[in-house]
Amino acid sequence: MNLPKPPLIALAVVLLAYGVESPADEPDVFVKAGVLLDVATGETLSDQIVHVRGDRIEAVGGDIAIPDGANVIDLGDKFVLPGVMDMHTHVVRGLARSYFSGLFQSPHRRLIGGVVNVERTLLAGFTSIRNVGAGDYQDVALRNAIDAGEVPGPRMAVSGPGLGITGGHCDSNTLNHSFAQRSDGVADGPWAIREKVRENVKYGVDLIKFCATGGVFSKGTKLGQRQYTFEEMQAIVDEAHMHGRRVAAHAHGNEGIRFAIRAGVDSIEHASYLDRETIRLAKQHGTALSMDIYNTEYTLSEGEKNGVPEENLDKELQVGTIQRESFRMAVERGANVVFGSDAGIFPHGDNGKQFARMVRFGMTPLEALQAATIRSAALLDWEDRVGRIEPGLYADIIAVDGSPLEDIEVMESVSFVMKGGEVYKTD
Numbered sequence: 001m002n003l004p005k006p007p008l009i010a011l012a013v014v015l016l017a018y019g020v021e022s023p024a025d026e027p028d029v030f031v032k033a034g035v036l037l038d039v040a041t042g043e044t045l046s047d048q049i050v051h052v053r054g055d056r057i058e059a060v061g062g063d064i065a066i067p068d069g070a071n072v073i074d075l076g077d078k079f080v081l082p083g084v085m086d087m088h089t090h091v092v093r094g095l096a097r098s099y100f101s102g103l104f105q106s107p108h109r110r111l112i113g114g115v116v117n118v119e120r121t122l123l124a125g126f127t128s129i130r131n132v133g134a135g136d137y138q139d140v141a142l143r144n145a146i147d148a149g150e151v152p153g154p155r156m157a158v159s160g161p162g163l164g165i166t167g168g169h170c171d172s173n174t175l176n177h178s179f180a181q182r183s184d185g186v187a188d189g190p191w192a193i194r195e196k197v198r199e200n201v202k203y204g205v206d207l208i209k210f211c212a213t214g215g216v217f218s219k220g221t222k223l224g225q226r227q228y229t230f231e232e233m234q235a236i237v238d239e240a241h242m243h244g245r246r247v248a249a250h251a252h253g254n255e256g257i258r259f260a261i262r263a264g265v266d267s268i269e270h271a272s273y274l275d276r277e278t279i280r281l282a283k284q285h286g287t288a289l290s291m292d293i294y295n296t297e298y299t300l301s302e303g304e305k306n307g308v309p310e311e312n313l314d315k316e317l318q319v320g321t322i323q324r325e326s327f328r329m330a331v332e333r334g335a336n337v338v339f340g341s342d343a344g345i346f347p348h349g350d351n352g353k354q355f356a357r358m359v360r361f362g363m364t365p366l367e368a369l370q371a372a373t374i375r376s377a378a379l380l381d382w383e384d385r386v387g388r389i390e391p392g393l394y395a396d397i398i399a400v401d402g403s404p405l406e407d408i409e410v411m412e413s414v415s416f417v418m419k420g421g422e423v424y425k426t427d
Helices: 008-017 107-123 135-147 190-202 230-242 254-263 276-285 295-302 310-332 353-360 365-371 374-380 408-412
Strands: 028-037 044-053 056-061 071-082 084-089 126-131 155-158 207-211 246-251 267-270 288-290 397-400 414-419 422-425
Touching (some): 044 071, 071 414, 107 135, 107 414, 107 422, 126 135, 126 374, 135 155, 190 230, 230 246, 230 254, 246 254, 254 267, 276 310, 353 365, 353 408, 365 374, 365 408
Parallel strands (some): 028 071, 207 246, 246 267, 267 288
Antiparallel strands (some): 044 056
């Protein structure tokens, strides 16, 4: 039976009766910006006003009329820009810096650590992140809690358990065989891999992450050694893309990077050993490169104190300088480099230290900011939501004391953070 549609006025009365606000009732906030950066063009505009309605930006301009009694946030002495993004984080982990603490603590402590870490990340100005690897779908739970407004944190795109070969970088290899230690994402062979991708999708991941080579912080793996055959990588990518999920591949070695690019991954994580042909291949396939070039400093200065084994410190020594030169070459040759810090290797909240290293090793300050805004938004397929201060996008707005175009290190001390129209930090 087709029931008649209620009149709009009657519907509005019903909504109000149940406490549901109409769009016109959403709160208006007017943000005064001393200097506002257009990250797409690099243009800076003085004395701008950002009109925020609810969680979205309503209007931007220098001649917006502010009504009497309006809620005004005065950032007239600040440099204002969109909330920045980090495409490679590991927020779900214990708070102890001891390397082996995870073996002795309940896994639930990791999720509690995640609650602390996402707030630190948000307060550092990172309003959107990707979390690339977490067992037991803990990052899915954390994302859902943030989205529900239960805990403060950035917008999260999460991978759940990273896929990897038995004994590879995405497996757990610390204990001897009698403990039968095995990570959640281990899968060998194309059909087992497809099943694992389907399982991750079933439990709510936003993307698929897999390990295409060995890594620094794993036992018994070699940095440049490829993991997975080309057929297996193709199976991962095909299955993930069929389900509308993008794919991030951890890959240090050049061969593993090339295999992953040809298989169709959307981003290469770390990308430490690059050559010109591999960079050309990444550009040809539209593959983003997420290259963490700050964390070497932390690992080599603090790793021994934190109990990092000599094997892992030696691998960091091998790869640190090479990765930075690869970063410089990738920038010079016009690769699509996004912001990815590998936060979790170093303390969360220090993500912004990566900016200065990106500039030191070849980017202009504007390029580094673009890597953390419009380029990262494109990798997430979130260009219609975040990455710019424009009408219709989420009101993710941060401010710093000084121009990052002149001194990029100001990005290490963000003084104002708004996410979705809600202020989380102000001085």
